[in-house]
Amino acid sequence: xxxxxxxxxxxxxxxxxxxxxxxxxxxxxGLIGTVPGLISLEANKPLASTAAAAQxxxxxxxxxxxxxEALAGYTEKANNPTATKWREELVTESLVYDLVA
Numbered sequence: 001x002x003x004x005x006x007x008x009x010x011x012x013x014x015x016x017x018x019x020x021x022x023x024x025x026x027x028x029x030g031l032i033g034t035v036p037g038l039i040s041l042e043a044n045k046p047l048a049s050t051a052a053a054a055q056x057x058x059x060x061x062x063x064x065x066x067x068x069e070a071l072a073g074y075t076e077k078a079n080n081p082t083a084t085k086w087r088e089e090l091v092t093e094s095l096v097y098d099l100v101a
Contacts, residue, residue: 002039002101003065005074008057010093021045021059024086028061028078035077037070038063057095064101071098 016024025043032038043061046054065071087094 001067003068003071004099004101005061005063005065005071006097006099007061008054008095008097009059009091010056011058011090012092015090016059020090025061027082031063031074031077035070035074037066038074039066040064057093 021044028043029041032041041061041063043059045051045059046057051058063074065074
């Protein structure tokens with residue numbers, strides 16, 4: 001059964017421009033094909049019409065993985081030094097939620 005790995009981020013004020021967010025989304029999507037079992041990945045800011053309900057989380061990603069083994073591999077690959085530096089520079093808070101479809 002697929003696993004949906006959902007991560008929400010609260011970005012530091014003024015820390016991430018629109019171009020920077022697009023660059024980071026592109027890098028995240030680049031994991032497709034390099035992480036076994038990663039089916040798809042989307043990253044973006046919240047939909048403008050519902051952003052008020054996001055409780056300050058102003059960016060997020062959803063990765064769809066084949067199973068828990070794939071999630072473990074994805075987590076290891078996503079916690080590389082580049083991603084860790086990005087989180088330290090741009091993120092004040094994050095929320096992770098995994099669910100089975």
